[in-house]
Amino acid sequence: MIRTNNISFSYTEYEKTEELESDDRELVIAAREAALNAYAPYSNFKVGAAIRLETGIIVKGANVENAAFPSGICAERSALSNSISNHPEDKPVALAIAAMTEEGLTDDFPAPCGNCRQVIAEEESRTGNKIKIILAGKNKTQIIDGISCLLPLQFKGKNLKINLP
Ligand SMILES: [Zn+2]
Numbered sequence: 666m667i668r669t670n671n672i673s674f675s676y677t678e679y680e681k682t683e684e685l686e687s688d689d690r691e692l693v694i695a696a697r698e699a700a701l702n703a704y705a706p707y708s709n710f711k712v713g714a715a716i717r718l719e720t721g722i723i724v725k726g727a728n729v730e731n732a733a734f735p736s737g738i739c740a741e742r743s744a745l746s747n748s749i750s751n752h753p754e755d756k757p758v759a760l761a762i763a764a765m766t767e768e769g770l771t772d773d774f775p776a777p778c779g780n781c782r783q784v785i786a787e788e789e790s791r792t793g794n795k796i797k798i799i800l801a802g803k804n805k806t807q808i809i810d811g812i813s814c815l816l817p818l819q820f821k822g823k824n825l826k827i828n829l830p
Pocket residue numbers: 739740741742777778779780781782
């Protein structure tokens with residue numbers, strides 16, 4: 666039997682940062698602060714990520730580029746490496762991402778790259794906790810309920826189940 670399946674997801678969009686719930690707004694501000702610390706001399710595209718852990722701790726990361734391009738790391742993985750290294754028992758519950766160019770914060774939503782989606786997915790699997798993803802443009806913000814929306818049909822290795830959105 667042949668079957669055609671469909672995968673779709675819903676997300677919430679806010680017109681202004683001020684409309685966000687206070688916890689999410691705080692995380693967006695932290696992501697913007699983190700972007701200021703980015704080392705991005707090659708792209709001039711500074712990205713900041715901020716993770717809220719279950720205990721309320723906020724961990725930040727920024728993109729760190731390198732002349733040997735593959736040696737660079739994105740803000741999201743930088744923040745996740747930070748949280749796993751320093752708070753391995755504390756589960757990420759939300760991740761905010763912000764980006765800026767020389768002209769300031771981007772209007773566009775800074776969606777995570779494929780590598781980062783894969784790493785976020787594995788962190789959800791490791792902790793058993795869905796991570797709310799907050800994509801913060803200059804004004805508008807999109808909130809996505811977990812990485813399975815952005816990375817359906819995930820590769821999870823041989824012993825792990827696939828979660829559809
Ligand atoms: Zn990335």
